[in-house]
Amino acid sequence: MRHEPYPAPHEGSRADCIPWCLGPTRDYAAWAGCVSAAAGDCSIKDGATSIRKLGYSPNPVAQALSSGSTQVIGLIVPDIGNPFWAVYASAIEAAAHLQGLDVLRCSATSDSTAFFLSHLEEMKVRGILLATDLPDEDRAVAKSLSTRLVQLSSHRPLDGTVSIASDLYQGARQATYHLRSLGHARIAFLGDLSGDDPRLAGWSDTLGVSLQAPGLAFQAEFTMRGGLEAMRSILAAPETPTAVFASSDAIAIGALHAIREARLDVPAHISLISLDDSPEAAFALPGITSVRQPVEDMARDAIAALLDEQHLEARLHMYPMTLVQRSSTASPAN
Amino acid sequence: MRHEPYPAPHEGSRADCIPWCLGPTRDYAAWAGCVSAAAGDCSIKDGATSIRKLGYSPNPVAQALSSGSTQVIGLIVPDIGNPFWAVYASAIEAAAHLQGLDVLRCSATSDSTAFFLSHLEEMKVRGILLATDLPDEDRAVAKSLSTRLVQLSSHRPLDGTVSIASDLYQGARQATYHLRSLGHARIAFLGDLSGDDPRLAGWSDTLGVSLQAPGLAFQAEFTMRGGLEAMRSILAAPETPTAVFASSDAIAIGALHAIREARLDVPAHISLISLDDSPEAAFALPGITSVRQPVEDMARDAIAALLDEQHLEARLHMYPMTLVQRSSTASPAN
DNA sequence: GTGAAAGCGCTAACAT
DNA sequence: ATGTTAGCGCTTTCAC
Numbered sequence: 001m002r003h004e005p006y007p008a009p010h011e012g013s014r015a016d017c018i019p020w021c022l023g024p025t026r027d028y029a030a031w032a033g034c035v036s037a038a039a040g041d042c043s044i045k046d047g048a049t050s051i052r053k054l055g056y057s058p059n060p061v062a063q064a065l066s067s068g069s070t071q072v073i074g075l076i077v078p079d080i081g082n083p084f085w086a087v088y089a090s091a092i093e094a095a096a097h098l099q100g101l102d103v104l105r106c107s108a109t110s111d112s113t114a115f116f117l118s119h120l121e122e123m124k125v126r127g128i129l130l131a132t133d134l135p136d137e138d139r140a141v142a143k144s145l146s147t148r149l150v151q152l153s154s155h156r157p158l159d160g161t162v163s164i165a166s167d168l169y170q171g172a173r174q175a176t177y178h179l180r181s182l183g184h185a186r187i188a189f190l191g192d193l194s195g196d197d198p199r200l201a202g203w204s205d206t207l208g209v210s211l212q213a214p215g216l217a218f219q220a221e222f223t224m225r226g227g228l229e230a231m232r233s234i235l236a237a238p239e240t241p242t243a244v245f246a247s248s249d250a251i252a253i254g255a256l257h258a259i260r261e262a263r264l265d266v267p268a269h270i271s272l273i274s275l276d277d278s279p280e281a282a283f284a285l286p287g288i289t290s291v292r293q294p295v296e297d298m299a300r301d302a303i304a305a306l307l308d309e310q311h312l313e314a315r316l317h318m319y320p321m322t323l324v325q326r327s328s329t330a331s332p333a334n
Numbered sequence: 335m336r337h338e339p340y341p342a343p344h345e346g347s348r349a350d351c352i353p354w355c356l357g358p359t360r361d362y363a364a365w366a367g368c369v370s371a372a373a374g375d376c377s378i379k380d381g382a383t384s385i386r387k388l389g390y391s392p393n394p395v396a397q398a399l400s401s402g403s404t405q406v407i408g409l410i411v412p413d414i415g416n417p418f419w420a421v422y423a424s425a426i427e428a429a430a431h432l433q434g435l436d437v438l439r440c441s442a443t444s445d446s447t448a449f450f451l452s453h454l455e456e457m458k459v460r461g462i463l464l465a466t467d468l469p470d471e472d473r474a475v476a477k478s479l480s481t482r483l484v485q486l487s488s489h490r491p492l493d494g495t496v497s498i499a500s501d502l503y504q505g506a507r508q509a510t511y512h513l514r515s516l517g518h519a520r521i522a523f524l525g526d527l528s529g530d531d532p533r534l535a536g537w538s539d540t541l542g543v544s545l546q547a548p549g550l551a552f553q554a555e556f557t558m559r560g561g562l563e564a565m566r567s568i569l570a571a572p573e574t575p576t577a578v579f580a581s582s583d584a585i586a587i588g589a590l591h592a593i594r595e596a597r598l599d600v601p602a603h604i605s606l607i608s609l610d611d612s613p614e615a616a617f618a619l620p621g622i623t624s625v626r627q628p629v630e631d632m633a634r635d636a637i638a639a640l641l642d643e644q645h646l647e648a649r650l651h652m653y654p655m656t657l658v659q660r661s662s663t664a665s666p667a668n
Numbered sequence: 669g670t671g672a673a674a675g676c677g678c679t680a681a682c683a684t
Numbered sequence: 685a686t687g688t689t690a691g692c693g694c695t696t697t698c699a700c
Contacts, residue, residue, distance in 0.1 A: 057456060058678070059399075059456070059458070059676090059677055059678065060456060060457055060458070060678095061395060061398045061399045061404065061458050061677080061678090062399050062676070062677035062678035062679090062692090063677080063678055064399075064678090065393075065396055065398075065399045065676085065677080065678070065692050065693070066677075066678045066680080066691085066692055067678080067680090067692085068679095068692075070395065072438070079424075083420065083613075086417065086420035090413075090441055093439065093440075093441060094441070097440075102438050102440075102453075102457065103438070104406070104436050104437070104438060105427065106431075106436075107428070122391060122393070122394060123394055123395075123436065124393070124394070124395050224613065224616075228617075253617050254617065256619060257617055257619060279417075280417075280614070282558075283558040283562075283587050283588065283591055284619075285590060285594050285618075392693080393692085393693055393694070395692085395693080395694090396676095396692070396693035396695090397694055397695075398676095399678085399692085399693080399694070399695095400675080400676055400694040400695045400696080401676085401694080401695060402676075402695095669700100670699105670700085671699090671700080672697105672698085672699075673696100673697085673698080673699090674695105674696085674697080674698090675694105675695090675696085675697095676692105676694090676695090676696105677692105678691105678692085679690105679691090680689100680690090680691090681688105681689085681690080681691095682687105682688080682689070682690085683686100683687085683688070683689085684685100684686080684687080684688085
């Protein structure tokens with residue numbers, strides 16, 4: 001990769017003509033009559049003409065090598081089973097572009113998270129946005145990272161890092177409360193039962209129900225298929241709930257499918273509510289009442305946090321969720 | 335950013351201990367007793383121990399500056415109104431990771447495509463995958479790119495570039511033919527009427543209908559909202575079609591919503607078929623019969639084409655689409 | 669062969 | 685304040 005010599009400068013005119021577009025600073029310097037053109041935006045000898053105005057823009061790779069960091073951020077998101085992440089990732093990309101940053105997106109399972117973490121560090125990214133959960137054995141990897149890290153999930157945040165997440169506990173309470181105030185008593189839960197998911201806690205706290213209460217809390221993967229299967233087993237049980245709280249829109253859509261399959265109607269026979277409010281919720285049939293995560297706000301603030309503009313405290317910052325009412329919830333029939 | 339000096343090497347053991355993880359080659363060279371350790375993978379003096387095995391991995395930024403190209407590819411996709419692109423982009427990322435490439439994704443409207451094109455070129459990406467349509471005034475920009483470019487849409491491919499796309503014309507024929515063979519005669523079209531969309535051509539050719547035939551072809555944006563609005567206007571017209579061909583799953587889901595809104599049933603009153611076969615089609619209610627784009631194959635081959643492994647001919651390569659039958663299509667009632 | 673040296677195009681520390 | 689120089693950590697060429 002040898003550098004093609006630029007044509008000799010045109011004698012006479014200066015600022016009017018742009019002799020070598022996109023050349024390295026050296027060429028501009030030579031042209032201006034000095035050995036090197038130190039600052040990237042320095043004005044050339046004869047006055048106000050900065051070399052950027054002459055059509056120059058610096059080589060980001062060289063900037064990165066010299067300064068030790070690129071203008072790229074890494075984003076590690078769960079594998080896109082959940083369309084919510086597609087929307088969230090887009091919002092993050094938009095917010096990053098606004099700050100002149102590019103984003104390298106990695107879809108990782110929790111197994112491959114540690115790999116991507118070190119890969120992104122090697123790539124010398126400006127910072128990493130981590131939206132997956134780290135298995136215990138990988139938390140050390142994250143802690144020893146030299147790259148700035150911001151977490152995007154409320155689930156077990158690493159201490160010492162800023163974490164941006166919506167308040168899922170409060171969102172779950174809101175959803176469950178909405179169903180209760182419509183008159184529902186038997187409200188099933190669909191989601192993650194294995195850990196200490198705040199959605200599960202929100203549901204059970206609002207209902208005043210013990211987590212061991214049988215026949216109400218059902219394990220579901222955060223996918224449409226997960227919702228489908230969980231809902232099928234709910235409907236197969238002897239006593240059917242009058243309402244269902246799904247931990248995500250994807251789960252809710254799967255559940256809707258299962259309910260329809262059983263020749264039941266939403267909301268006539270069963271009310272359905274979920275969390276996230278991704279576009280899918282609005283366009284399901286019927287439109288699913290959902291508790292919205294403020295994705296754009298979180299995206300903007302996560303980028304700001306990575307850049308450390310506000311010197312945000314290194315703790316979990318929770319964003320309130322808001323109920324978006326649609327037609328999947330109604331009072332129980334009898 | 336001055337380099338922290340590494341601790342003096344441990345005398346004695348060599349290959350067994352890894353004295354300075356992730357240090358630059360120079361350190362290894364000094365350790366081995368020479369001035370520079372030329373090749374990144376050179377084996378050190380004492381034999382078979384390559385420095386990579388000592389825990390070294392090269393700095394990609396320095397590699398990029400030196401070699402003139404990063405191991406990153408750029409991906410320009412339309413703004414994610416269409417969830418199809420979310421799936422496609424994920425497939426592309428997976429295929430890229432398999433080759434050791436990262437991807438910089440840019441969501442662009444056709445207005446901002448030229449900007450991203452030159453931005454990615456400046457970033458010294460290894461190649462660019464372009465999935466948006468270029469307005470005429472920007473085709474020159476794409477042509478003069480020094481970066482390798484592969485197109486991902488069949489719509490007006492640039493000549494001189496390889497273009498990977500599914501055969502939308504054949505897909506549209508297949509869809510329309512499926513409806514015809516079920517006995518439908520009045521089959522409406524939902525999609526792009528403004529250009530020379532192959533989907534429109536496939537539909538009209540199969541039907542033997544003139545494009546000017548009134549009341550059958552409807553303009554719809556490629557979003558759920560677009561489908562909703564177009565379908566509403568179809569249903570508002572005096573004579574309702576017995577089947578609808580939607581140019582994308584997103585359009586179809588919007589259309590489904592409008593049909594439901596009008597208290598009509600799919601497929602009892604109206605059959606619905608679409609293109610893409612994104613996960614949404616499977617989980618709509620009823621499941622939407624859709625003609626599948628071979629997304630994984632195209633993603634794999636697009637990456638290979640960028641790397642120029644097969645020395646693919648610089649033309650449009652079309653991939654066959656396949657019908658996936660679900661429950662949104664049936665014979666007309668009477 | 670194997671080892672040294674000259675870039676790549678910047679930034680930052682350093683002289684003047 | 686200016687203008688110069690020494691890296692950043694590689695790849696490539698060149699000399700031995």
